Amino acid sequence: MSEQKEQPDLTRRDFIRSGVRGALLAGVGAATGGLLARSRSGDTVWQIDPEKCIACGNCATYCVLKPSAVKCVHAFGLCEYCEKCFGYFDLDAPDVETGAENQLCPTGAIKRRLVREPQYEYKIDEQLCIGCGKCVAGCGQFGMGALFLQVRHDLCINCNECAIAAACPADAFRRVPADKPYLLKKKQ
Amino acid sequence: MKKRRGISTTGVIIAVVITVATAAAVVVILRFDPTGKGGSGLGEQFVYDSEQYRKTDPNLIHYKELKPIETGLKVARGIAVGPDDAVYVAGDRKIVAFDRDGKSIAEIALGDPPQCLAVEADGTIYTGMIDHVEVYSKGGRRIAKWPSVGDDAIITSIALSDSDVFVADSGNSVVLHYDKAGRLVNRIGQVDKERGIPGLLVRKPCIDVAVENGKVLWVTNPGRWRVESYSFDGAPKRHWGRQSQEIEGFCGCCNPTCIAVLPRLRQAQSSHGWLITGEKGLPRVKICDETGCLRSVVAGPEAFAKGTVGLDLTVDSRGRVLVLDPVAKAVRVFVKKDD
Amino acid sequence: MRRLIQFLIVLTVSASVAFAAAKLPTWYNLPETTTPAPQSDIFEYIDVAVLAAAMALAAYLALKRRSRRGLLALTIFSLLYFGFWRGGCVCPVGSIQNVTLGLFDSGYVVPATVIAFFALPLLFTLFFGRVFCAAVCPLGAIQDVVLVKPLKVPTWLAHALGLGPYVYLGLAVLMAATGSAFIICRLDPFVGFFRLVPLGKWGQAIIQDGSWPGWDLGGRFNLLALGACVLLVSAFIGRVYCRFVCPYGALLRIMSRFSRWRVSITPDECIQCRLCEDACPFGAINKPTRRKNVSRSEGKGRLAALILLLPVMVAVGGWLGGRVSPALSGRNPTIRLAQRIRDEDAGKVKGTTDAAEVFRESRRPVVELYEEASGIRREFLLGGRLLGAFIALVVMLKMIRFSIRRRRDDYEADRADCLACGRCFAHCPREQARLKRIREGK
Structure with missing residues (x-):
């Protein structure tokens, strides 16, 4: 009973199967084709818009890396090389003594160097910086806003969804083209 | 699935492991905080806290705020008081005027974005564009356009006396002294060791000028956290001010950013003027006497949005302090509490 | 602790005025802000090529060579390359979300490589079965290599848990389509391990300056804990994530059901020896149906009832889904913010949050936020x-x-469940005979 009955049944099933396969193929093709037409050849990477950043500190702790791939960077062209730098000295620091107790940075990541009295150059030691943004807040509130946070792409592993972006209260993270991976502050 | 009769130890262990691991996984998932709800979790030493300076001792605040005047501008830059205590505000590409009750009375369209303005007793308006000054009649007709001060110029303030016009050029850290016809008479505030002038120091363009009693020029020197007075020939007279986050000092890297001279009726019989000063960073408006001693707080940081920069202020004949708030885009009106 | 919001408005206020920088001595060279470049795109195209090659090899090993050993070697390679070398990101599982967001948000551009990562395994599965799962997916690989003592999950439980991938897929698509979150990435249990031993980062550093950056113990604790739990379970319940969680698996099951070719336990014919019955650690081997079973009419009645019930159940499901949508929408940042502002204004909560503070400082009308939020709520509904x-x-x-009763005469790998791992091959005496023939050079 089986042989004759099975044969056409099997072919019918195969036929349906091929039909559905064709349909699925067309579906996947249509969806990806449509997206491919719109896609860019280059990749995108995560970056912080310094105009939106509020230096809340989440960058230091929400990154999947530790220390975070977000570091403080310095727009030297914006900096006034102040002797009393609000990104370098604690708000309550009596004056401009460079003792550790007067420094704002909890990890001592800002290095200060005399250029010419009373101008000082400030540089970030990224090995020490954890991206907490404390100096960014200080410089932003009382200084020129020359210190700001950026995702450092030598460190960032470019997660599909950036964990910091999801936790950012200021919506400051966005994807930028990989060939222009930084949103630097410039002289206005 | 077939079950063995006897309970095997391995089976039990595996069952326990699987149960515990599953439970732990569920706990971990529930503990996830991907949305930043829990905050950064950083310790105190990682957090910048200037809150303590954003609260003002209420006993120091001798002013109360009245209803503000909405300017309707997108960018509000400068404020001045004209005849009959009319309030003039420069911003966008126009000057808007309000009567003493805040009713709009005039609007003058400008070709360039104005940075500041000053109004004569007869209603003539001097407005500073970025690099030049324009003069308008009371009716809004342009009377004169003075030549450009230079490419580096950033004009941030204008003050008038009977026959002089003082123009603060923050780009070149100097106050330009003109006559009413627009002829440059003198440059005030430049470094001069012999006369003991350290020079104006600015980081953000914010030099403000004011004339006291038709005789003395007051200039802010924000980079040195002080105000300086000069005679009209450029000779330095007095200066006061020091850097401090405390209410007595000028905060941040450069302050004050604006000044006005309090009319005489407010003061005891003193030979020198009291000044109203405005700061950024910790936005606050204060009144200090001729020695720089704090006499009153008009408005503390709590009265302004955080990060407010670019206040301008003036005072009318009734002693009302008018503060142009660039964030609210409104003229905030403060009067003495006992009035 | 309230933190300070600065400069949002300020910059727009002072933007029109240019200002000369500090007057520095002429000998001083103004340093440039350094901008280390991201990894070159070229690596991502290499990844796509490796993905395609690995799947082709897996298909060859599973269908043609029938080599479990080869598949195992490929599994380990994939674990090292896609897992530890590239850090497990972007993977096809997560790419579901990129593709979804790309389809729903015309402003979101999906990189070509991500589209390739999404589509290639689907296409391969459509032709060769789940060869991607077999030996290419790093998530599958890490579970596969820790499987020490497979337990059989009762069929009813396996079927019930088997709904997990569909629910997860639906949720992930909903969250991605509304632009709320990429939940698959958030809950990826293994990416923490991959980052713990970042071979790619080490390799690059060693090539570039001969230094070894050291262990990156960062990977968040929660993620590692979750991964440890899942690995622990998958030591006993084979590929627990693949079978009961993986949303991409749900798609692959559909594809695999209609695949052109597929893995068969026996190389030629099934002799019903039952030796392979317990060979599959994933419960993917179907037994032959017993001849003498229930009457056809009874089955038919049940089928008819189910088909009639289908629209009703779908409607009920839709209604229930609508009811739970407000809870789901709480994950959307805009809705969260709107809720927070509403609560703060109503005095229901004390203090404020950074996000609420930023919103208030922006002076954006509250009504606008509420409108946006209710638009998103409608999408969620x-x-x-x-x-x-x-x-x-x-x-x-x-x-x-x-x-539906379908007759099955032989032991067969389930079309949807079979992960093409090749573990069953060795259990088949026909396979042993084939191997013997090969060994003898026949």
């Missing part, structure tokens, strides 16, 4: 209903499938 209907449909189709 629609999405929730579709999700509910989808889940109900999956459940009903599963039940319909059970009630």
